Amino acid sequence: MLAGSRRTASRRFQAAGVADDWDRFYDLLRMIGSMCEVLLVPLLREIVKRFDPGPTERWKLAIDESPTRRIGRHVEGANVHHHPTPGQAEGPWIFEYNWVCLALLTQHSNCSMIALPLL
Numbered sequence: 871m872l873a874g875s876r877r878t879a880s881r882r883f884q885a886a887g888v889a890d891d892w893d894r895f896y897d898l899l900r901m902i903g904s905m906c907e908v909l910l911v912p913l914l915r916e917i918v919k920r921f922d923p924g925p926t927e928r929w930k931l932a933i934d935e936s937p938t939r940r941i942g943r944h945v946e947g948a949n950v951h952h953h954p955t956p957g958q959a960e961g962p963w964i965f966e967y968n969w970v971c972l973a974l975l976t977q978h979s980n981c982s983m984i985a986l987p988l989l
Contacts, residue, residue, distance in 0.1 A: 917988055921974055930975035934985045 883895050902909070923929060956962055973985035
């Protein structure tokens with residue numbers, strides 16, 4: 871999903887053991903991208919079915935942009951971002967993945983609230 875270029879996608883294909891006929895896999899990525907609405911509706915229905923709070927409760931959703939730290943400039947998919955909570959030994963910038971996800975907020979027995987990534 872982080873494949874922003876053919877080189878990134880080709881690394882994923884190599885890891886999966888694809889030796890030749892890579893064009894078919896690029897066609898598959900292009901087709902999935904063009905059909906995202908068709909794929910998203912069944913996924914959302916399943917999420918609603920599994921996490922339905924009932925008729926008297928409400929869903930608590932949030933956009934989660936929690937930093938996922940990685941070490942070094944050459945980590946695949948990581949970019950430089952503003953550090954939201956720098957400590958004394960840390961600078962104002964951090965290497966992290968640059969995605970944002972929809973999260974379901976729920977109560978946990980050990981802490982007050984946790985965010986479960988949905989998409």
